[in-house]
Amino acid sequence: MTPQLMQxxxxxxxxxxxxxxxxxxxxxxxxxxxxxxxxxxxESERGDGVAAGEPADDFGLEAATFDPLGDxxxxxxxxxxxxxxxxxxxxFGNVFQDDGPPTRADAPEMIGQxxxxxxxxxxxxxxxxxxxxxxxERRSLRDVLSEQMALALRGERQRLIGLHLIDHVDAxxxxxxxxxxxxxxxxxxxxxVEDVLSTLQTLDPPGVFARSLSExxxxxxxxxxxxxxxxxxxxxxxxxxxxxDFASLKRICGVDEEDLIDMLAxxxxxxxxxxxxxxxxxxxxxxxxxxxxxALDGGWSVELNPETLPRVxxxxxxxxxxxxxxxxxxxxxxxxxxxxxxxxxxxxxxDQRAKTIxxxxxxxxxxxxxFLAHGVEHLKPLNLKAIADAIKMHESTxxxxxxxxxxxxPRGVFExxxxxxxxxxxxxxxxxxxxESIRHRIRQLITTERAESVLSDDDIVDILRKxxxxxxxxTVAKYREAMDIPSSVQRRRExxxxxxxxx
Numbered sequence: 001m002t003p004q005l006m007q008x009x010x011x012x013x014x015x016x017x018x019x020x021x022x023x024x025x026x027x028x029x030x031x032x033x034x035x036x037x038x039x040x041x042x043e044s045e046r047g048d049g050v051a052a053g054e055p056a057d058d059f060g061l062e063a064a065t066f067d068p069l070g071d072x073x074x075x076x077x078x079x080x081x082x083x084x085x086x087x088x089x090x091x092f093g094n095v096f097q098d099d100g101p102p103t104r105a106d107a108p109e110m111i112g113q114x115x116x117x118x119x120x121x122x123x124x125x126x127x128x129x130x131x132x133x134x135x136x137e138r139r140s141l142r143d144v145l146s147e148q149m150a151l152a153l154r155g156e157r158q159r160l161i162g163l164h165l166i167d168h169v170d171a172x173x174x175x176x177x178x179x180x181x182x183x184x185x186x187x188x189x190x191x192x193v194e195d196v197l198s199t200l201q202t203l204d205p206p207g208v209f210a211r212s213l214s215e216x217x218x219x220x221x222x223x224x225x226x227x228x229x230x231x232x233x234x235x236x237x238x239x240x241x242x243x244x245d246f247a248s249l250k251r252i253c254g255v256d257e258e259d260l261i262d263m264l265a266x267x268x269x270x271x272x273x274x275x276x277x278x279x280x281x282x283x284x285x286x287x288x289x290x291x292x293x294x295a296l297d298g299g300w301s302v303e304l305n306p307e308t309l310p311r312v313x314x315x316x317x318x319x320x321x322x323x324x325x326x327x328x329x330x331x332x333x334x335x336x337x338x339x340x341x342x343x344x345x346x347x348x349x350x351d352q353r354a355k356t357i358x359x360x361x362x363x364x365x366x367x368x369x370x371f372l373a374h375g376v377e378h379l380k381p382l383n384l385k386a387i388a389d390a391i392k393m394h395e396s397t398x399x400x401x402x403x404x405x406x407x408x409x410p411r412g413v414f415e416x417x418x419x420x421x422x423x424x425x426x427x428x429x430x431x432x433x434x435x436e437s438i439r440h441r442i443r444q445l446i447t448t449e450r451a452e453s454v455l456s457d458d459d460i461v462d463i464l465r466k467x468x469x470x471x472x473x474x475t476v477a478k479y480r481e482a483m484d485i486p487s488s489v490q491r492r493r494e495x496x497x498x499x500x501x502x503x
Contacts, residue, residue: 173275288408451495
């Protein structure tokens with residue numbers, strides 16, 4: 001396998017962002033590659049009037065010093081001059097009457113700021129500006145805690161211990177060490193570390209520096225002045241809450257059912273991971289690679305998203321002009337030939353990548369047309385081999401195409417892998433059912449059930465088999481647990497409790 005073939009395979013499975021980064025690197029090191037604009041022209045043809053492929057004699061550009069503001073005012077005067085006798089028929093002294101004329105001290109400062117923002121290349125204070133200077137900085141959890149610690153702790157010894165405690169706080173806000181371990185490491189008393197820790201646990205956001213979920217919830221309830229004995233007993237028995245054992249919780253907390261429901265509502269309003277609100281990792285926006293729309297003939301129109309298509313061109317004109325100046329049989333000629341070969345390969349590979357993605361996506365849409373028209377209940381079972389056989393490609397190629405690629409449909413944006421699901425047999429010998437559609441039907445059945453008729457896993461199996469789905473009870477239980485749906489016993493307790501509150 002040649003290096004170019006390996007890179008072609010890598011291009012096929014790259015995401016839009018990875019591909020953009022790769023192309024930027026190739027354009028930077030290959031002088032024959034250019035990124036084209038919307039109209040297909042080279043970007044360099046839009047710049048200072050020197051088109052790509054037309055370098056100066058020394059293969060460089062002359063540096064020109066100009067005054068942007070001067071050019072603007074001069075061009076404005078020339079454009080309006082013939083119509084107005086070379087002068088503007090405007091009295092600028094009356095434009096801002098309420099503000100009054102600028103003072104002699106204010107005018108130079110305003111002009112300097114204006115010229116600086118316009119990017120004037122000469123003069124003091126004319127360095128230009130960066131838009132990122134005006135963007136609010138994203139503060140991390142460590143920054144927030146360090147700022148508050150400087151006011152909460154006074155002694156240098158306490159602040160040193162506080163900084164070490166902050167260093168052991170994870171992204172969720174939990175302390176990942178014990179006071180005893182830190183005291184041994186710093187050579188101080190454990191009681192001193194505990195004292196500093198208790199002070200830091202009063203900082204914002206409430207719940208930070210907790211060593212367990214129970215302690216995190218207690219800190220938040222204490223900040224709200226809601227940590228009474230009954231609530232503390234509830235938080236100390238979270239394992240019973242996870243099992244929905246409300247009878248035991250009522251006995252332990254010493255409250256009736258109505259009070260317990262109110263306490264549970266307060267617990268749900270708390271934040272189990274208070275530090276994540278300061279998470280600094282930027283969220284990545286999903287850019288769909290394929291766009292599917294209803295066609296006029298009743299079918300579906302499948303197109304590549306033009307925003308994800310890289311516009312890379314090979315500048316043959318530049319190659320021809322530069323190669324004429326380079327001596328024959330020299331290293332320069334060899335370098336240019338390699339650059340031309342690499343540039344041609346990249347453009348062909350990108351074109352082949354786009355065609356392959358479109359071909360695979362079109363076949364997926366053809367196979368899952370019922371899903372696009374009627375919803376997830378009509379999602380068909382599908383595997384990579386079925387698509388590969390239909391479009392005469394290797395299964396591994398289809399796998400690479402469907403990795404980290406997204407399709408925008410009238411029903412939402414889906415990863416291409418979403419359309420490949422396990423097959424569930426039919427009880428009547430008909431067409432098989434998709435596992436995703438079965439999960440959707442289980443979720444619908446449980447959502448619509450009533451408190452007096454909660455469905456067990458066996459009941460769900462009977463309902464599905466009557467509708468032609470051959471499924472085992474353990475499969476229903478596995479799908480239910482994967483969707484984080486509690487058992488029928490736990491659901492019955494919750495629904496009865498909610499029904500009493502509503503009554």
